[in-house]
Amino acid sequence: MPDFGETPWADARSLPESRICVLSTAGLHVRGDAPFVGYAADYRVIPGDADMDDLVMSHLSTNFDRTGFYQDVNVAFPIDRLRELAEEGVIGSVANHHFSFMGATQPARMEPVVKDMVGILKADGVDAVLLVPV
């Protein structure tokens, strides 16, 4: 396990004011996007208004359940639940773009990519990121 050192801390806005983005490591992408290959540190963008029935999973590992995801995207990518929470005012809003990595990649290889992503998050007005593993 790599050593990530001291835990950094960024203060969050209150939840009802927060725009939330989902970052998954399930190797998710819209059908037709390039599948994940090898241990590359790249990510796919999942547009917030994409048809979630077109969401597929090309994660390298065979060692997790996929039957749940076949039946309901939300078990790994809770987009409908987030939209409901936004409608109810529990959270402020749902981001326009969400992201997926293929989580078997070495974290250090993802670092520069994640740091680049911050610009996109800020442009989208994202206040907090929900990280969801698989």
Next chain:
Amino acid sequence: MGGLAHYLEEEGIPTTQIALIRKHAEEIKPPRALAVPFELGRPLGAPNEPEFQRRVLRTCLELLARDSGPVLEDFLDNAPGADVDQDGWACPVNFAAPMDDISDQDLIRQSLEQEIALLRPWYEESKQTRKGRTNFGISGQTPEDIAAYLAEVVIAREDAKSPIAGTPPHLAFKHMADDIRYFYMEAAIARPDGQVTDLEIGNWLWGETTLGKVLVTIRDWAMETEEKGFKALAITAIVPTHQRHRTIHG
């Protein structure tokens, strides 16, 4: 997963996360994490359980309100259905016994095509039940194309030619193997009766189908080959851990 939280948080973006493996979160110490007792692959607990999913999601998001960390909390409730005795599932199709002799490329292809033909109506049914949703379609190849390529890989091994332009053989194999497993599994869970687990589906796919035998045979070869691409896939990316007892190398 926790590493990504460190990187984002260093850039001023607050994060919260679900942790499926508590030990990782204990070691990596992301700023805010909710450890959940669910199966890998199901971070929100269970499919088609919106109320339960909302509770997990809300509990995780509410960690954003903390004023210092690292925070590692536990979500204590098991996923709905996790305690149910799950022996209700049966594949809608009865296959002949899988091939014993995996040595003739044409026969392998034909056996796979027969399984595909038997499963196709259930695959279509499954897709329709899920309003057109399917995981199939990563490689862009048809099930029959995939059957032909898998049969070729079993026999020709490193000499098999990738049928996908610009994609090397091992990646073509990986994407096609994923696709065909999705096709089989989605067909197998077409009937909505009862819960089904990854293990039950796995026991069927890997133990009772020619596809399972073919993939195990490819894995056995991949463990010993010097061909770098397949070698890299061999240990974790062909056969799931709970089915490795069927392979030579375990």
